[in-house]
Amino acid sequence: MTRGFRGREVLSAISNTAAASVIDVSSPVQSLKIIATAKALSLTWEAPAHTLTGAPVLRLSGYRVYRSEQPGSGSFSPVGESNEATFLDSHFQFGHTYHYKVRAVFKQGDEEAESEACQPFELTPRDIFPPAAPEGLTALYTVGAVELIWNASLEPDVAGDKVCGREQGKRSQRINKDLVPTPVYRDSAIEAKRHYFYQVTAVDLSGNEGKLSTEAQAETK
Numbered sequence: 001m002t003r004g005f006r007g008r009e010v011l012s013a014i015s016n017t018a019a020a021s022v023i024d025v026s027s028p029v030q031s032l033k034i035i036a037t038a039k040a041l042s043l044t045w046e047a048p049a050h051t052l053t054g055a056p057v058l059r060l061s062g063y064r065v066y067r068s069e070q071p072g073s074g075s076f077s078p079v080g081e082s083n084e085a086t087f088l089d090s091h092f093q094f095g096h097t098y099h100y101k102v103r104a105v106f107k108q109g110d111e112e113a114e115s116e117a118c119q120p121f122e123l124t125p126r127d128i129f130p131p132a133a134p135e136g137l138t139a140l141y142t143v144g145a146v147e148l149i150w151n152a153s154l155e156p157d158v159a160g161d162k163v164c165g166r167e168q169g170k171r172s173q174r175i176n177k178d179l180v181p182t183p184v185y186r187d188s189a190i191e192a193k194r195h196y197f198y199q200v201t202a203v204d205l206s207g208n209e210g211k212l213s214t215e216a217q218a219e220t221k
Contacts, residue, residue, distance in 0.1 A: 023059065023106050023113040024052060024055060024059075025052060025104065025106045025113050025114065026050065026051050026106070027116070028048075028103075028104075028116045028117060028118040029045045029046060029047070029048055029104055030045065030046045030118065031046045032045045032119070032121045033045070033121070034100060034121050038129035040088040040092070041088070041089045041092050041098070041123065041125060042087075042088055043086065043088070043089065044085060044086050045063075045085050045102055046085065047060075047085045047104075048060070059107055060104055060105070061083075061107040062081055062082060062104075062105050063081065063082050063084075063085065063102055063103065063104055064080075064081050064103050064105050065079050065080050065087045065089070065100065065101075066079065066100065066117065067098055067101075068098070068120075069097065069098060071120060071122075076099070076101055076120075081105070094125050094127040094206070095126070097123070097124045098122070098123055098124075098125075099123075100120060100121045100123070101117040101118055101121075102117065103116070127157070127205075127206040127208065129208060130204065130208040131153040131155040131157075131203070131204050132153045132154070132202065132210055132211075133153070133202065133210050133214075134151060134152055134202055134213045135150065135151045136149075136151040137149075137150040137199070137200055137213045137215075139198050139216040139217060140218060141218045141219065145186050145187060146190055147186055148185040148186070148187065148200070150183045150200055151183060155202070155204060157206070158202050158203070158205075159203050159204055160178075160179025160202075161179060161180045161183065161203065162174055162180075162200065162209070163185050163187075163198065163200055165187060165199075166196070166197050167194055167195065167197075168195035168196070168197065172199065175187060175189070179203055183200075190220050192220050192221060193220060194220050195219050196217065196218050196219075196220065197216070198215065198216050199212040199216075200213045201213070
């Protein structure tokens, strides 16, 4: 039955038709910069002006930000998207090294395509941000001491507080040797019939010291 058919092509039926859109994406975004703030890492970059074919950018839908703590092939993961040429990453830790890339995202109908990633930006944020000043400091004279109480700073990395005091007409100086872990202090190094003034500052785990609180005063008897 097969005699005379050897070497002869046998074609299958034609497959279904598939359509694909070609999206003219831009070149990688430029001038990626990152600044560390107390609450987030602030990313900025320049929006692309032209596509790879030189045409004006028309179908740019936003940007996708990628991050890695161990840079290498395939080690970058998306951490968020932005409609503008800015992004805030609040999920970070001071002292850790991070690497970022940004890609422009283009859409045409239901199709989506990304530009090539920009050059990675490396950053190791350092905590140089002092905590806020404690509030509500009050001083109350009791027998043999002045009792101080205040509202502690709300930053999660506060290590403790310093207490400064002075007698009326004299210079203020620190009166506690070690940081106060709780917002109370008892000053027993006082004398009768004197006027004392106090202030408190907060210190974080990185050694940053905040501003002085408002001054509280007490008169001994």
